[in-house]
Amino acid sequence: MEFENKIAIVTGASMGIGEASAKAFATEGASVVLVDIDEENGNRVAGEINDTGGKAVLLKADVSNSKEVKKIPEIAVKAFGGIDILHNNAGIQHYGTVTSTSEEEWDRVLGINLKSIYLCANYCIPEMIKRGGGTIVNTASVQSFACQQNVAPYTTSKAGILALTRSIAVDFAAHKIRANAVCPGSVDTPMLRWAANLASDGKNVDQLIDEWGKHHPIGRVAKPEEVAQVVLFLAGPRSSFVTGSAYMVDGGLLAKFF
Numbered sequence: 574m575e576f577e578n579k580i581a582i583v584t585g586a587s588m589g590i591g592e593a594s595a596k597a598f599a600t601e602g603a604s605v606v607l608v609d610i611d612e613e614n615g616n617r618v619a620g621e622i623n624d625t626g627g628k629a630v631l632l633k634a635d636v637s638n639s640k641e642v643k644k645i646p647e648i649a650v651k652a653f654g655g656i657d658i659l660h661n662n663a664g665i666q667h668y669g670t671v672t673s674t675s676e677e678e679w680d681r682v683l684g685i686n687l688k689s690i691y692l693c694a695n696y697c698i699p700e701m702i703k704r705g706g707g708t709i710v711n712t713a714s715v716q717s718f719a720c721q722q723n724v725a726p727y728t729t730s731k732a733g734i735l736a737l738t739r740s741i742a743v744d745f746a747a748h749k750i751r752a753n754a755v756c757p758g759s760v761d762t763p764m765l766r767w768a769a770n771l772a773s774d775g776k777n778v779d780q781l782i783d784e785w786g787k788h789h790p791i792g793r794v795a796k797p798e799e800v801a802q803v804v805l806f807l808a809g810p811r812s813s814f815v816t817g818s819a820y821m822v823d824g825g826l827l828a829k830f831f
Contacts, residue, residue: 574602585663589762599627637684686730706749742817758823790825
């Protein structure tokens with residue numbers, strides 16, 4: 574198994590891409606610390622991993638809060654002995670322009686989507702260094718590069734993730750720590766379905782998601798498990814010469830003009 578004897582941290586692990594990557598890491602032998610504010614779904618995911626022979630514990634934490642993030646390495650060391658992999662996946666969507674978004678809303682989106690990566694790296698990297706290195710994979714977005722209308726805080730946070738990823742990669746390469754980002758297009762997650770409900774205007778949500786999928790050259794939206802496979806590639810030894818990069822997982826969405 575590719576991640577046997579490795580310890581992985583996954584934030585935003587209670588559903589969507591985070592759930593898929595946590596389960597994939599566990600299937601490949603990693604012990605996993607799930608970090609999420611959603612205790613009910615987090616316990617469900619941890620239970621499903623443990624019930625199928627994997628190893629997982631849940632830390633309920635707000636990843637935008639330094640005091641709560643500080644608990645991540647403490648839990649990882651106590652439960653499994655250290656940290657080898659950090660998948661910064663926690664994120665929220667908010668619709669608004671720079672004039673319609675309140676300062677509170679702006680700070681919340683940037684706090685969860687971007688500041689959390691700084692905090693998690695700040696507290697987890699020292700434990701990686703103790704183990705001789707590690708890997709970090711940050712969940713960015715196609716909206717790190719281009720954006721739809723009315724998503725000012727979200728697209729800003731996702732663009733910032735790429736700059737922070739590069740910085741971590743450059744600063745910690747000498748410690749054998751690699752950092753990369755995945756940039757998904759539309760993925761069939763609870764967050765996408767929340768957005769579809771907002772935009773449905775009476776349409777069937779599944780039908781609307783199918784319509785969104787047609788904007789991708791592949792002709793559909795992604796499954797969370799498809800993004801998770803790229804996360805595992807970037808976190809593992811097969812990508813040993815890859816760092817500071819952003820991998821598109823968008824079904825060709827940004828490869829076309831219209």
